[in-house]
Amino acid sequence: MTDVLTAIVRAYGRDLDHESSLKIRRYISTLSSAGKADSRELAEYGLAYLRELESPDRRYSGC
Numbered sequence: 514m515t516d517v518l519t520a521i522v523r524a525y526g527r528d529l530d531h532e533s534s535l536k537i538r539r540y541i542s543t544l545s546s547a548g549k550a551d552s553r554e555l556a557e558y559g560l561a562y563l564r565e566l567e568s569p570d571r572r573y574s575g576c
Contacts, residue, residue: 517556518537537559540559541555541559
């Protein structure tokens with residue numbers, strides 16, 4: 514999992530704050546435990562999730 518997190522941070526281009534780091538770890542852990550993706554895919558999903566955390570799409574309210 515550390516390799517996946519390193520790949521996400523490297524692709525993101527800057528360090529994560531503590532809250533974002535915890536959210537990404539939880540998200541990657543959930544995906545990994547479901548056995549749905551390999552390391553490369555987990556990094557892609559994690560980066561997409563991180564970008565969504567940073568600037569959410571207003572079309573989706575989460576309701």
